[in-house]
Amino acid sequence: MKRVLLLTVGLLFLIALTASGCAEDAVSPTPGAEVSSSCVTCHTSEELLQQLAVEEEEEVSEETTGEG
Amino acid sequence: MPPVEAWEKVFADDAEFAQDVHGEVGCVICHGGDSSVEELSEEGMQAAHEGLVADPSDGNCNTCHSDIAENNECSLHTTLSGFTSALEARGGNLEEGSPLAEAFENHCQECHTTCGQCHVSRPDEAGGGLVSGHEFEETPKMKDNCVACHGSRVGDEFLGENEGVLMDIHRKKGMQCTSCHGEELHGSAEIAEDRYHTVTTISCDDAGCHEDVWINTEDNPQHEQHLTDLACQVCHSVDYKNCYSCHVSIDEEGLASRTSEPSVMDFKIGLNPIRSAERYYKYVLLRHVPTCADGFEYYGENLLPDFDAESTWKYATPHNIQLDTPQNASCDSCHGNAELFLTEDDLRPEEIDANQDVVVPQIPNPEY
Numbered sequence: 014m015k016r017v018l019l020l021t022v023g024l025l026f027l028i029a030l031t032a033s034g035c036a037e038d039a040v041s042p043t044p045g046a047e048v049s050s051s052c053v054t055c056h057t058s059e060e061l062l063q064q065l066a067v068e069e070e071e072e073v074s075e076e077t078t079g080e081g
Numbered sequence: 082m083p084p085v086e087a088w089e090k091v092f093a094d095d096a097e098f099a100q101d102v103h104g105e106v107g108c109v110i111c112h113g114g115d116s117s118v119e120e121l122s123e124e125g126m127q128a129a130h131e132g133l134v135a136d137p138s139d140g141n142c143n144t145c146h147s148d149i150a151e152n153n154e155c156s157l158h159t160t161l162s163g164f165t166s167a168l169e170a171r172g173g174n175l176e177e178g179s180p181l182a183e184a185f186e187n188h189c190q191e192c193h194t195t196c197g198q199c200h201v202s203r204p205d206e207a208g209g210g211l212v213s214g215h216e217f218e219e220t221p222k223m224k225d226n227c228v229a230c231h232g233s234r235v236g237d238e239f240l241g242e243n244e245g246v247l248m249d250i251h252r253k254k255g256m257q258c259t260s261c262h263g264e265e266l267h268g269s270a271e272i273a274e275d276r277y278h279t280v281t282t283i284s285c286d287d288a289g290c291h292e293d294v295w296i297n298t299e300d301n302p303q304h305e306q307h308l309t310d311l312a313c314q315v316c317h318s319v320d321y322k323n324c325y326s327c328h329v330s331i332d333e334e335g336l337a338s339r340t341s342e343p344s345v346m347d348f349k350i351g352l353n354p355i356r357s358a359e360r361y362y363k364y365v366l367l368r369h370v371p372t373c374a375d376g377f378e379y380y381g382e383n384l385l386p387d388f389d390a391e392s393t394w395k396y397a398t399p400h401n402i403q404l405d406t407p408q409n410a411s412c413d414s415c416h417g418n419a420e421l422f423l424t425e426d427d428l429r430p431e432e433i434d435a436n437q438d439v440v441v442p443q444i445p446n447p448e449y
Contacts, residue, residue: 050116051129052108053099056215062088065126071208074332079341079371080233080324 082207082229090202090210098215111137135209136202138195149267150196156268158194163275167372172387180381187337188329192230199226199266206230220259227258233344234322234368238401243346246320249402261287277355277396284359285313303409312353312365314398316409320346321399327371330379341371348408351423351439355396367423367439368397374431389434394423417447 055061098104109116111134118129143150157163164185165175173181191206198204199221202211207229212222221227228236239258241248251260265281273279285291298305303316327341351367353360374388408415415421422441425433 050108051118051121051125052112052114052116053093053096055121055126055129056091056093057096059088059092059094061121062092065123066086066088066091068087072334072336074334074336074338076330076332076338076340079327079339080322080344 082203082224082232085203085208085210090208093211093214095214101217103217104215111141113137136195136197136205138197142196146196152269153196153267155270155272156266157273157276157279158199158266159268160272161189161193162272164189164192166274167370167391168385170387170391171372171385172390173385181377181384184329184377184380184384187331188339194230204229220257223257223259231258234324235400238321238399241401243320243322243401246346246401247403249400250404251402261290277360282359309361310363312360312362312398314366314402315350315362315364316415317402317404317406318348318366318399319401319403319406320348321366321368321397321401323347323369324371325369326373326376328373328376328379345369348421349394349423349427350421351394351441353396354392354439360396364441366397366399367392367394368399369393370395392436392439393432394436394439413447416445419444 055065099108107116108114114133115129115131118125120128153159168175168181168185175182175185194204194206198209200218201215202209203225212218212225228240237243238246239249239252241252247253261283263283265276265279265283269280271280276282286295294301294304295308298308307316322344323346324344325342327339330338332338347369349367350364353362353365354367356363370393372393374385377384408418408421422444423436423439424444425440428436428440
């Protein structure tokens with residue numbers, strides 16, 4: 014009886030282990046693809062951004078005075 | 082806040098952000114644009130940014146954070162109901178197409194904020210720009226986020242930026258805005274009238290802070306005498322900023338313009354205009370808010386027809402708390418000291434009617 018119990022627990026453990034391994038494979042594929050996109054390449058390059066980034070000019074009325 | 086260069090605003094100092102739970106979904110899912118463009122040039126940048134949404138908070142954050150986003154729909158940061166309820170209380174008509182609604186859209190709506198403007202970037206109103214690369218900060222940063230908008234009054238008080246006034250004792254001990262403010266920043270399921278009427282509004286004895294004040298009153302005769310009739314700030318706050326006479330218009334170039342008088346440092350104790358079971362004190366501090374009866378006259382005449390229905394000196398909780406203050410030095414420091422109290426003599430003639438309910442009719446007896 015004890016052996017049957019141990020065998021059952023062992024089997025359940027193996028099933029759980031296999032299932033978790035499968036689940037990990039299922040969520041991993043595409044996400045990393047974006048890492049090498051041009052967005053990341055540019056936005057992590059200080060040099061490139063200094064060349065390309067332009068401040069959008071915010072027009073503020075010269076008549077505005079006082080604190081907000 | 083010191084200016085931030087254009088490139089710094091969009092610079093993520095390493096690619097780690099692309100590996101976290103938000104980065105895993107890819108840039109274009111939230112921001113749009115075209116991530117397949119490979120040319121690293123101005124033309125390439127323009128092509129990649131075609132259809133870009135710089136702040137994609139709306140319609141994205143709620144996909145995963147639905148519980149917070151649902152409450153946030155009703156938060157003061159989203160609805161600006163603190164502004165609208167004050168205008169409506171003065172008889173203002175904010176129905177779509179009305180002159181006041183147009184003014185509100187042109188001058189007040191900019192104070193609205195989004196999830197991203199607290200948790201990823203600085204608020205648009207403060208010039209925007211990523212705070213810590215593209216990291217999502219669960220807790221907004223005090224100077225980059227909170228004070229970027231709440232700077233001129235509460236921020237200056239808390240940080241001790243008003244000349245001659247010490248920083249708040251809580252700040253001196255290292256506390257941040259979020260040490261006290263938390264849940265109420267996202268609102269609750271109901272639209273609140275203003276920040277003093279939210280379901281989750283905090284108080285000094287919340288979360289285990291200052292509960293002892295209520296327990297050991299015999300060690301402190303001032304607490305024993307005044308705990309139930311004075312708001313904490315009446316004894317523990319010092320001079321704070323008051324604003325007057327804000328007028329809005331559109332200038333000759335079509336830009337939204339605003340003028341107000343220079344702010345005034347002052348300290349006024351008055352009658353509690355929002356006395357309730359939670360805010361039971363008779364006396365509170367009052368701050369003059371920048372409103373005035375003709376502030377919107379550019380958009381039409383008499384747009385606040387019941388201006389006097391609401392006081393211009395409003396319930397205030399200045400964030401410059403000190404243990405020892407001039408008014409709590411002794412009984413005589415406050416009792417009989419007319420300078421500390423808001424009386425009719427302090428009011429502008431055109432605001433006398435509006436403030437009848439908050440002026441102190443008789444200065445507390447000097448002989449107590």
